[in-house]
Amino acid sequence: MSTFRIANLAFGKSTLDSAYEFDYGGHHFEVQRYGTHFSIPYLKDLMRSLRTTVDAIALSDLPPPMHLGKKSYIHRQVLDVMATPLSIPLCDGYQIREIATVDSIARYIADGTLDPEDGIFFPIGLLNLEIIVYLREKYGESIRLGDAFSVLGIPKLLTPSDDLVLPAQALMNLVNLRDIEKQTPMASSGWKRMVRERMAGSLSGIKSVVSDVGVLALFGKDVSFIRGKDVYLTSSNPAMEKFLNQHEPSTIRNLFPENFRLSPFINYSVLDAALRLAHGKTAALSIEEWQEMLATEPMEKDNRRRYVVLSSPSLQTRLQNGAHQVLRRTRAKATPDFAFVVHPLSREDIFRVPGLRGLRNLPENYGKPIEKLISKAPGFVYGHIRQIVSEKNNREVNGIIYSLPSTPRLMKEEDPDVTYRKVERLCHLAAESGAKIIGLGAYTKVVGDSGETINRNSPIPVTTGNSLSASATLWAVHDAVQKMGILKMDQATGLVDGTAMVIGATGSIGKVSAKLLSLAFKKVILVAPRLNRLEELARDVRATSPGCEVLVTTDANELAGHADVLVTATSAFDQKIVDVMRLKPGCVVCDCSRPLDFTEEDARKRPDVLIIESGEVVLPGPVKLSCDLGLPDNSVYACLGETAILAMEGLYEPFTIGRDIDWLKVKKIYRLATEHGVKLATIRGHAGFVSEKEISIVRALALKGLSLPR
Known part of the structure; x- marks a missing residue:
């Protein structure tokens, strides 16, 4: 059983920090939560310091994307955090949350547990827009929003009517001008706190409260408005639930998907990371892929498309x-x-x-x-x-x-x-x-x-x-190797009796090229600057192709002379990634890099090596x-x-x-x-299309070179 380590970086307090473990999909997961006390600089510092010691970073308690009137709003600092360069998955759980919370609310309504007509209160509605939009059409008159109380310090409950869209959009533009840490209830004035204390009296006719535990934690003692009410939490934390029970709610229920409650402490961003790691989908997933993985019912898929997929400019x-x-x-x-x-x-x-x-x-x-x-x-x-x-x-x-x-x-x-x-x-x-x-x-x-x-x-x-770029690259390699006619197939294994090298193997195109080449070649050499990432990739390639020998090196020149096929996928600019004079005669080089790793002068130096550009395509x-x-x-x-x-x-x-x-x-x-x-477009080299005659010349020179002592 393989073990994955996840760092859960939370924007909120460190008092809720915990370390926990769980198993899923044949894998063991170790999670450590780090509260960052509402500090974006500290959050980014932690990301940089942990990126080499964990397999994924899960971000929680940051403001989610806001979808208002089919328009999307994302705080500039959230964008800045998400843009931090990392070589591991950075997960926020937003899409899972939007799918799961709506599905859970729909199930509670269907089984009679929740009757929206008895009144539902959202302390900060802007953070639960996916649920509000789902409920608004049928139960709009029964919904109350506490944003004016909670955020602005105005003693008024709001309803999710259409005439609030423009003011909310204006508020989002203003909010984006201020740093996030200056907008939490922790930074509230005495006036705002006094106004929030009056909130309980305004909710006497409301039976249910829907909120995230992080939001309720920020209210502290002002959370007494939950007394006697059914509380629906979008995520859970045992310590926080114990605190909430002191304020005597009628019940506390969870909107987190039941079949994925792998730990009492798990949240959506950690689930995001765990699912991506367990299923080998380290790239970001689309809404449709998450729905399929979460086994979302078709009815709820249709509902989601109405307010998540159809976002447009502000x-x-x-x-x-x-x-x-x-x-x-x-x-x-x-x-x-x-x-x-x-x-x-x-x-x-x-x-x-x-x-x-x-x-x-x-x-x-x-x-x-x-x-x-x-x-x-x-x-x-x-x-x-x-x-x-x-x-x-x-x-x-x-x-x-x-x-x-x-x-x-x-x-x-x-x-x-x-x-x-x-x-x-x-x-x-x-x-x-x-x-x-x-x-x-x-x-x-x-x-x-x-x-x-x-x-x-x-x-x-x-x-x-990049999916078609990788596919076209190997498409071009296949055609070039066939036309060169030097490599032979091992009939016993069904593999090409030769060696493929990938330079830039830990990059996006390099990784998938390495895995696909390992299915065709007896030996694959992986080259990249960081040895730990290479060894991790090598384990994946060996698992994919047990019959392929996998070697790793941080110096391409060390093993370049063994490569029958060389794929380069780097962003090296003017740096020489490999000495062309070290290449094996007859080597087929496919240069995927832009700018190209090999120059026209390199091609002239080695007329016995076929250097082609990555596969371009012709559209119908x-x-x-x-x-x-x-x-x-x-x-x-x-x-x-x-x-x-x-x-x-x-x-x-x-x-x-x-x-x-x-x-x-x-x-x-x-x-x-x-x-x-x-x-696939005609194979191209530095001088344009590579003709059959040119390939035959390269082949003849290569065969001559291979016959000489090396």
Whole structure:
């Protein structure tokens, strides 16, 4: 039985800290709670100090995303926390909570335990919007909200009527201007505390109270309003329940899903971490995937879609984008089904943009300052891709392509928040234009937490496209190895009698490439800078492919001469990841990195090695592309291809997000690609398409080199 360690970092008090253990899915889990006393800096310090000693970090008691009038609000400091660079899952449990609490309320109503018409009180309604929206249509007159009492110090109970949406939206914008720690009841004035003491007298006709234990803990002795009432807790803590019982509630019930109460102390963020670790889904999951894992009833799935999936930009964003809407309508362009974000990979690519081409021949001392100046500009509409027609369902889809005028080097040098803000603005523009999903290209899917934060704050689902990128990479390797004709199959094992090396193996594309290559090759070599992460990946690969020998190294040059196939997936920029002269004759190199790890000069030095770029794809239909992506003919990047495939399939979800790719999704996107008629583009090297004649020359030189003493 494997053991996973989870650090539960709570925004609240340390008085509730505890260490506990439980078993689930054949795994043992050890959890330690750390209260951070409402300090964001301390929370982030703990995240950085614990990231190498635990398998996942679970965040609790932070303000959840607010969905008001189909608009999403997330506090800026929460976004900042979620963007902290980590190589382990960072879990918040928000989606599980939204699903589970509604399901539990529905069950209590169905079995007669809860009658909403007897009155339900929410001390802070903004923190339980998923339940309120579910109940409002039928029981709106029976619901009372204590936000005015609790947050503003105004002695008035509210009802969840539609006329409160705009004031609540305004409040969210104001709240976002202040630090979170200054907005808890702990920071309340004497006036607010005095007003809250009057709350109990206003609830005489209310039978039930719904709240999180963390919220009730903040009220302290003011929590006496629960006396004689049925209390429904969205999460549990034995010490807190003991405290609440001192105030003599009629009953205390829990909305936490019963079949997942693995410990009396477990909360949604810890459950999020445990489920992802136990099921090997370390990347963020979509709403649909959580519903399937939690075995949600279809009726509740439909209810959830009404108020979680359909979030859209705030009023502020809509005003900012007004000019863009007018321009789009004036041009009467076809509404896009999807959007995609690209950016220049080098300074030369910047000058592909119409209007900038005349600057490409500027002297070096002018080029760099202009590159930096242009990078400060916001993203813009770069072009469109139209008339993509599925061979599966004959559906035609169109896309809009945005560009950020910044190279990977400049993005890496600046704060990730800068890139986040630029990309999030494009997500809102895409939503306003009608797009239902947006894909991230090149370095925009690497920066920060690999799309998780952007997806969280986007009005439409976001995908990095890395599932198809990984699939197309191995697709290209397979074709190249077959055409080279040097490696043979071991008939006894069914494996290729050769060695595959993956450099950047602990990255998103590297991990899944390593697992899939281990299913085909007798030996796999994993290369990355951190040995502990390599050894962890090696255990996973061995479990996946017991018949494959797995070696690890932090120095690619050490074992490069043994590799028959080499896949690179790094963000190394100008650093040399491996000496091309150390490669084995006949080695097939697939360079997935952007910018590329291997240069044209490297290819010239080793004419006996086949160096190809990662697989690009050709989309089906009479595709019309109105901008220059730096690719020949009708080829597009695989990450753009994934976004288009999801649009053709009507699968509008964050299919690939985070640093880890689910290899089952790699298989699924490959299947969808073939069903819809997406093809692998012709193999390309540094000089363009690689012809059959060029491959035969490389093969001849390789066979000659292999026959010589080495």
